[in-house]
Amino acid sequence: LQTGGTLEVKTIAIISFALCGFANFGSIGVVVGAFSAISPKRAPEIAQLGLRALAAATLSNLMSATIAGFFIGLA
Numbered sequence: 052l053q054t055g056g057t058l059e060v061k062t063i064a065i066i067s068f069a070l071c072g073f074a075n076f077g078s079i080g081v082v083v084g085a086f087s088a089i090s091p092k093r094a095p096e097i098a099q100l101g102l103r104a105l106a107a108a109t110l111s112n113l114m115s116a117t118i119a120g121f122f123i124g125l126a
Contacts, residue, residue, distance in 0.1 A: 065120040070113035079105050 060067075073079075083101050087094040 061120055061123045064123050065116045066114035068119045069112055072108060072115070074105060074108035074112045076105070078108070 082104065083097055086097045086101050089095070
């Protein structure tokens with residue numbers, strides 16, 4: 052991550068927001084499993100939405116990181 056210097060505070064904040072979210076396969080698996088247990092008849096439909104949920108979670112995390120970088124840049 053570091054090649055010869057230190058990372059700026061803004062960079063650390065953006066990376067933290069981008070990585071600390073629900074955009075990972077484990078979180079999506081938990082959500083799909085929980086909803087499938089609630090409604091077993093709709094389990095195939097819920098499973099198909101897993102990748103869409105992963106894409107939406109990734110975009111949400113990146114948007115949060117962008118907003119955090121914007122506000123830290125103002126300070």
